Amino acid sequence: MNILVLGGGGREHALAWAIKQNPKCDRLIVAPGNAGIAAMAETADIDITNPGVVAGFCEENAVDFVVIGPEAPLVAGVADRLRDGGVLCFGPSADAARLEGSKAFTKEICDAAGAPTAAWARFTDAAAALAHVEKAGLPLVIKADGLAAGKGVIIPETPEAAQEAIGAMFSGAFGAAGAEVVIEEFMQGEEASFFVLVDGETCLPIGTAQDHKRAGEGDTGPNTGGMGAYSPAPVLTDAIQAQVMEKIIRPTMAEMARRGMPYQGVLYAGLMIEGGRARLVEYNVRFGDPEAQVLMMRLGAQALDLMLACAAGRLAEAPAPSWADDHALSVVMAARGYPGPYEKGSIIAGLDALPEDSTRMLFHAGTARVGGAVVAAGGRVLNATARGASLTEARDRAYGLVDAVDWPEGFCRRDIGWRALG
Numbered sequence: 001m002n003i004l005v006l007g008g009g010g011r012e013h014a015l016a017w018a019i020k021q022n023p024k025c026d027r028l029i030v031a032p033g034n035a036g037i038a039a040m041a042e043t044a045d046i047d048i049t050n051p052g053v054v055a056g057f058c059e060e061n062a063v064d065f066v067v068i069g070p071e072a073p074l075v076a077g078v079a080d081r082l083r084d085g086g087v088l089c090f091g092p093s094a095d096a097a098r099l100e101g102s103k104a105f106t107k108e109i110c111d112a113a114g115a116p117t118a119a120w121a122r123f124t125d126a127a128a129a130l131a132h133v134e135k136a137g138l139p140l141v142i143k144a145d146g147l148a149a150g151k152g153v154i155i156p157e158t159p160e161a162a163q164e165a166i167g168a169m170f171s172g173a174f175g176a177a178g179a180e181v182v183i184e185e186f187m188q189g190e191e192a193s194f195f196v197l198v199d200g201e202t203c204l205p206i207g208t209a210q211d212h213k214r215a216g217e218g219d220t221g222p223n224t225g226g227m228g229a230y231s232p233a234p235v236l237t238d239a240i241q242a243q244v245m246e247k248i249i250r251p252t253m254a255e256m257a258r259r260g261m262p263y264q265g266v267l268y269a270g271l272m273i274e275g276g277r278a279r280l281v282e283y284n285v286r287f288g289d290p291e292a293q294v295l296m297m298r299l300g301a302q303a304l305d306l307m308l309a310c311a312a313g314r315l316a317e318a319p320a321p322s323w324a325d326d327h328a329l330s331v332v333m334a335a336r337g338y339p340g341p342y343e344k345g346s347i348i349a350g351l352d353a354l355p356e357d358s359t360r361m362l363f364h365a366g367t368a369r370v371g372g373a374v375v376a377a378g379g380r381v382l383n384a385t386a387r388g389a390s391l392t393e394a395r396d397r398a399y400g401l402v403d404a405v406d407w408p409e410g411f412c413r414r415d416i417g418w419r420a421l422g
């Protein structure tokens, strides 16, 4: 079959890598892709957030199946348009994508479903929000309601910082995303990510992971899109996974179906675990990045069969994912300065002699090819990803890839996996 993957980050390189291993895949196109993807699939430079453009591209190229990587095309309604046109597509409708697109919407769904989350309140004006902060007292979490590229969540340390955050959100610092503000109870605990395929009705867990959001070692420094991940996450024990399915995932998915917006695609639950109890921090309507890299490393070719079954509404018949009892770990190599200002265009060398195989891959994120060279073209640039019989083995293989890359303008955290490795 002809398969189109939308996106151009490390997540999409990992998705493409797994899909290509499956004999069902005849032709693989990734739009827009990056330099690493271009070395293993066709790429196409189209506006992936324009539903008409994507639908037209699918028709011209006889695309049978579309996998949508990032949230923006989902929120823009690309999946709706493709399904209306009869194209099989992995990813939720624009209505269902509000689970990521609006924090207040998600909170409402959780309340209606009785799913445990942080206590919350919503505000459309600064005075009421400030009065709430004064009454409730810190610690609190202040969130712009809409999509703010991961920057719309502030955990103020002082009342002045809370005032500043609320002022900034209501004066447009996050654009339309900040027109409404959600203020939540601050939850203590350990965070982990849980991934579930949902076909509108059936919910199939496909793995756990833990991200490293801070730029610096020991979880210090500014927040980023994620500096590394590993899977599985031991904090999500079988018992806690069962609890999450029963109390959070199934009830919220049933509530979505009840409201006439059944969810189809991968559901990424960010969880806070404390004292054997899990609460939902947030939902995302896509695979995480870099969490997808470790999940795809472990799932391999069966990822395509699972996504096809999900898109076709046949998850109930799909075999549960099987994997060797192994571990995967991914280290993000970023441009110096990230997540602040950074330079683009530095040359990345050493890529031709990498020891890549089915247990280790250097996935590309923000890279481009200029002439004969691969250059950095974004903040997060490469993802050294490996699996092994133990997490230590996976980590050593991943850092082996990092050390084989010759890119003085890049940096990475050296402590990915520390929580699980002790």
Ligand code: AMP
Pocket (backbone or CB within 6 Å): 118, 141, 150, 153, 184, 185, 186, 187, 188, 191, 270, 281, 282
């Ligand atoms: P979100 O975009 O909602 O995932 O928030 C980004 C990050 O902020 C999360 O991954 C958590 O680390 C943190 N966070 C969000 N909400 C809360 C909360 N209610 N309590 C504690 N930490 C939170």
Ligand code: GLY
Pocket (backbone or CB within 6 Å): 211, 225, 226, 284, 287, 288, 289, 290, 291
């Ligand atoms: N790594 C966090 C995310 O994809 O949202």
